[in-house]
Amino acid sequence: MANIKTNENKTKAQSMGLHSEVLTGKTQQKFFNPDEAENFYYWGTYDVDFNKRIDLDVNDLDCKEANKKIDELMSQGYGTIVIKNPQGKHSLGVGVLNKLNLIFEGSLGYFGVGSIDGPTVRINGRVGWSCAENMMAGKVVIEKNAGSCFGAAVRGGDLICKGSVGARTGIDQKGGTIIVGGDAGAFTGFMMQRGRIIILGNVGINLGDSMYDGTIYVGGKIGSFGSDAIESPMTKSDIDWIKRKLKVAEIGENFDISKMTKVVAGKKLWNYDALEPTEKKGAI
Amino acid sequence: MCGIAGLIHRGKSSNVGNELQAMLQALKHRGPDSTGYALYADNDGQNFIMRFKVGENVGEGSSSINEDESVYDKRKELVDDMLKNLGAKVLKEEKLTPYSYRYEMKYDEDLMDFSKKIESIESVEILSIGKSLELIKDLGDAQEVLDRYDLGKVRGTHAIGHARMATESGVDIKSAHPFWGYPFSDVSVVHNGQLTNYWNNRRMLENKGMRFMSECDSELIAVYLAEKMRNGATLEEGMKDSLSGLDGVFTYFVATKDSLGMAKDTMAAKPLVLYESDDLVAMGSEEIAIRSILPHEIDTYDPFDGEVKVWQI
Numbered sequence: 365m366a367n368i369k370t371n372e373n374k375t376k377a378q379s380m381g382l383h384s385e386v387l388t389g390k391t392q393q394k395f396f397n398p399d400e401a402e403n404f405y406y407w408g409t410y411d412v413d414f415n416k417r418i419d420l421d422v423n424d425l426d427c428k429e430a431n432k433k434i435d436e437l438m439s440q441g442y443g444t445i446v447i448k449n450p451q452g453k454h455s456l457g458v459g460v461l462n463k464l465n466l467i468f469e470g471s472l473g474y475f476g477v478g479s480i481d482g483p484t485v486r487i488n489g490r491v492g493w494s495c496a497e498n499m500m501a502g503k504v505v506i507e508k509n510a511g512s513c514f515g516a517a518v519r520g521g522d523l524i525c526k527g528s529v530g531a532r533t534g535i536d537q538k539g540g541t542i543i544v545g546g547d548a549g550a551f552t553g554f555m556m557q558r559g560r561i562i563i564l565g566n567v568g569i570n571l572g573d574s575m576y577d578g579t580i581y582v583g584g585k586i587g588s589f590g591s592d593a594i595e596s597p598m599t600k601s602d603i604d605w606i607k608r609k610l611k612v613a614e615i616g617e618n619f620d621i622s623k624m625t626k627v628v629a630g631k632k633l634w635n636y637d638a639l640e641p642t643e644k645k646g647a648i
Numbered sequence: 649m650c651g652i653a654g655l656i657h658r659g660k661s662s663n664v665g666n667e668l669q670a671m672l673q674a675l676k677h678r679g680p681d682s683t684g685y686a687l688y689a690d691n692d693g694q695n696f697i698m699r700f701k702v703g704e705n706v707g708e709g710s711s712s713i714n715e716d717e718s719v720y721d722k723r724k725e726l727v728d729d730m731l732k733n734l735g736a737k738v739l740k741e742e743k744l745t746p747y748s749y750r751y752e753m754k755y756d757e758d759l760m761d762f763s764k765k766i767e768s769i770e771s772v773e774i775l776s777i778g779k780s781l782e783l784i785k786d787l788g789d790a791q792e793v794l795d796r797y798d799l800g801k802v803r804g805t806h807a808i809g810h811a812r813m814a815t816e817s818g819v820d821i822k823s824a825h826p827f828w829g830y831p832f833s834d835v836s837v838v839h840n841g842q843l844t845n846y847w848n849n850r851r852m853l854e855n856k857g858m859r860f861m862s863e864c865d866s867e868l869i870a871v872y873l874a875e876k877m878r879n880g881a882t883l884e885e886g887m888k889d890s891l892s893g894l895d896g897v898f899t900y901f902v903a904t905k906d907s908l909g910m911a912k913d914t915m916a917a918k919p920l921v922l923y924e925s926d927d928l929v930a931m932g933s934e935e936i937a938i939r940s941i942l943p944h945e946i947d948t949y950d951p952f953d954g955e956v957k958v959w960q961i
Contacts, residue, residue, distance in 0.1 A: 451943065452935030470945055473935050490948055492935055493919055509949045512916060530950040531916035549916050550953040568953055569914070 408435070409462040412443035423449035427456055438464060452492065457485065474511070477504055480521075493530070496523050499540065505613070512549065515542045518559065524613040531568065534561045537578060545615040550587065553580045553627070562606055564616050572627050580627040581606060583619060594630040602626060650813050650840045651675030652825075653932040654901040655941070656806035656908040656959050660927065661690050665794065665802035668809045670940040671932055672790035678933060679811035681709065682824040683793045684785030686836035686903055688961075689804040691780050695739060695752050696833065699775040700727065700766070703747035704820050705787045711818035717746050719771075724749065726769045734762055744797055745786070747821075748775075760831035764859070773822055773861050778834035780804065780905055785824040805961040806908050808901045810838040817864045827870035830859055832877060834905040839866035840933055841898035841918045849894070869900050884958045887911045891954055901931070909958035916953035923948045929959050 418437055422430040430447070434457065437445055444465040450456055454473035457466055457480070464483035468476075471489030481500040490508040497516040505524045512530030515523045520540040528546030537556040544561075550568035553561050556578040566584035573590025580593075581602070589595075603621045610616040653671035655664065664687050672683055691697065702723035704712035731738060731753070740752040755762065763774055776783030782804075784797045790811065794800055810825035817823040829835025843849075843865040850860055850868060858871045872893060876886030883902060887909055897917035902909045910931060912920055922931045923938050923946055930938045935948060951957065 452939045454934075454936075471935060471939075471948070489945060490935070492921065508947060511919065511921070511950045528949065531953055547952075549950075550914070551916075568916075 406461065408459065410438040411441070412438055412462060412464055413441050414443035414463075414465055416442045417444035417446070418442045419446045419448055421448040422453065422456070423451065427453050430456055431458060434460070434466075438462065450489070454492070457483075471508070480504075490527070491525075496521075499523060503612075509546070510544075514544075515540075518542065522609070522612060524615070526615055528565065533563075534559070534580075537561070541609055543609060543613045543615070545613075547584065551590065553578065553593070554590070556580075562609060564619055572629070574633065575629045576631075576633065577629050582625045582627065583616075583621075583623070586625060586627075589627070592630045592633050593627050596626045596628045598622065598624060598626050649678050650825075651678030651811040651933040651937070652809070652838045652840045652899065652901060653811075653930075653937045654806070654808040654838070654903070654908055654910070655928065655930040656961060658927050658929070658959070658961055661803050661805055663800075663802070664688070664804040664807040665799040667941050668807045669790045669794045669799065671930070671937040672809045672811050674936045674940040675811045675933055676789050679813040680789060681814045681819045682785060682787045682812045682821070683790045684810045684812070684825045684838070685783070685793065685799060685807065686776070686809065686826040686838070687782045687784075687799065687802050687804050687807045688780045688834070688903060688905065689782050689802050693779045696755055696777055696779060697782060698751045698753060698777045699748070699783055700751070701748045701773050701775060701821055702727070703771055704822070705745070705747060707787060709819055710787055711814075712820045720747055723769055723772055727766060727772055730766055730769065734765060736762070748786075750782075758831075759833060760857075763831050767859070767861070774828065774830075775821075776828040776836065777831075778905065781828075781834040781836060781903075783826055783828055783836055785810075785821055785826065787819065787821070787824075805906075806903060808836060808838050808903045808908065810840075816842065816866075817862060822862045823864040825864075825866055827864075827867045829870045829874040829877075829902070830861075832874050832904075835870070835874065835877075835902065837866070837870040837873065837900060837902050839869050839898055839900040841866075841896060841900070841913070843868055843894055843896040843898065845895040865896075866900075869894065869898070869902075873902060883907060883909055884956065887956045887958070891956070899933070906961050907958055908961075909956065910951065911956045912951050912953060914954040916950075920951055921948050922951055922957075 446467045450470040452471050452473045455475045457477040459479050460483045461481045466485045468487040472491045474492040476491045476495045478497040483502045485504040487506045491510045493511040494513040496504050499518045502521045509527035510525040510529040514529040514533040517536040518540045519538045524543045526545040529548045531549035532551045533548045534542050535554045537559045539559045542561045544563045547565035548563045548567045551570045552567045553572040555574045557576045559578050561580045564583040569587035570590035572593030606621045702720045706712050706714045736753050736755040738753045742750040786793050825838045826836040846865040873886045898913045899918040899920045921935045
């Protein structure tokens with residue numbers, strides 16, 4: 365695509381207005397071209413059948429081997445994969461980019477099910493730090509506790525922990541919903557930019573520190589508010605939305621949602637007010 | 649980043665040498681430079697065990713200066729002479745490596761004065777003194793150190809250990825963990841993190857007569873707690889005080905003759921996973937450390953920020 369300035373024949377992508385850059389000289393940049401069939405192929409995804417189920421024992425596999433095996437099973441059309449003996453190993457189930465029922469019978473270590481886009485994951489044990497980091501879509505349910513940085517930088521989907529979570533839950537969150545049935549540690553919602561967090565229990569110090577946007581709902585006590593995090597009144601739509609989400613999460617059936625505290629960004633961060641609305645959108 | 653692990657059996661003894669080895673081996677990827685064990689063994693409790701080194705391991709990866717092994721023997725002779733002068737009666741001596749020894753001895757006087765005099769000999773460092781503490785640290789992973797010092801047979805009630813990735817100081821034994829809580833017998837510390845007010849605290853503690861053997865920031869925790877205890881604080885009180893007295897990020901374990909404690913900084917910046925039952929507490933930087941000794945499904949959790957816990961045997 366280099367030196368397209370001298371090329372009089374516009375590509376289809378250019379004529380469609382997908383890009384208008386005029387490049388000169390050498391460039392490594394390659395634009396989306398609807399003429400090329402491979403551009404419609406989402407690498408690493410498979411059509412799977414949920415009724416096709418298989419058990420996978422990862423006791424003797426390391427995380428790379430286990431993840432490769434999961435990929436292999438998806439390529440064979442298995443839509444329900446039950447992982448036996450995860451034994452707290454790190455990085456299991458990462459990078460699944462299609463619909464899948466993924467069940468872990470045991471606990472995961474760090475970075476479990478990170479960067480996923482679409483699967484429904486159930487973990488019958490506990491998870492370590494940075495579970496579901498960068499998750500884009502899908503649903504993850506953890507039956508026990510979770511470590512720190514739970515749902516770091518999630519962009520979408522529902523991430524549910526029925527137990528308690530560590531510090532910095534939802535750090536840098538960009539979308540989606542994080543739901544915690546128990547308590548959460550310090551710096552919950554640290555620098556979050558979008559999305560919502562529901563904590564039914566208590567939270568530690570510096571809640572919502574330096575948050576740009578998004579909403580945090582807390583059912584229990586708050587250790588302290590972080591910089592630029594402020595309380596906002598609960599509305600009926602907040603209550604209705606939380607009720608619906610808790611039902612999906614299968615927790616907090618008799619929880620009194622109306623008594624929750626709603627925390628939002630005060631939007632007084634350095635130079636935030638100096639930005640135009642469109643710039644603000646770009647900044648977050 | 650370093651990996652730490654600890655366990656305490658309540659009401660019984662177990663093969664803590666092998667158990668801690670399994671836990672530290674699982675954490676090897678967090679710290680491949682050196683490994684240390686503080687094992688609280690089933691000794692008879694009558695005599696002091698002193699472990700000391702007269703030189704450094706200058707093997708592969710070491711940052712120490714190569715020395716002729718003959719100087720080790722001369723330093724050992726000086727230690728023997730000093731012990732005689734101090735009135736210590738050596739009952740049993742073992743040469744474990746060319747540079748490290750284990751002495752079983754009788755001594756009834758002040759340990760601080762004793763330690764100062766022994767360590768006044770060039771390159772001699774007491775790794776630990778205690779009636780049940782066996783503190784071993786050397787370059788290599790958990791398996792290598794276990795084999796080198798024959799720790800597989802050690803039975804005891806509790807233990808803490810460390811897999812070190814050298815960041816603040818050299819790859820050598822003096823900077824390796826655990827650190828002995830000089831001058832208290834049977835006190836040891838392991839740490840994962842960085843302390844940012846190390847020099848301020850060190851100057852203050854040295855002015856109070858405390859001793860530092862390395863430039864490793866983690867040693868500060870052992871000295872800090874020892875100073876608090878010297879002034880009458882309990883272990884738990886000293887640990888709670890350290891949350892504000894020490895600046896930086898840390899998770900550390902302390903062990904004494906009959907207890908094991910953990911503390912986590914107020915930012916919860918360093919990991920710790922904990923398993924607690926009626927007869928066993930096991931904890932480590934990662935769950936895989938605990939899984940290495942408890943393969944069946946268990947409930948674990950992360951302690952919260954600013955948490956301090958102490959368990960008794």
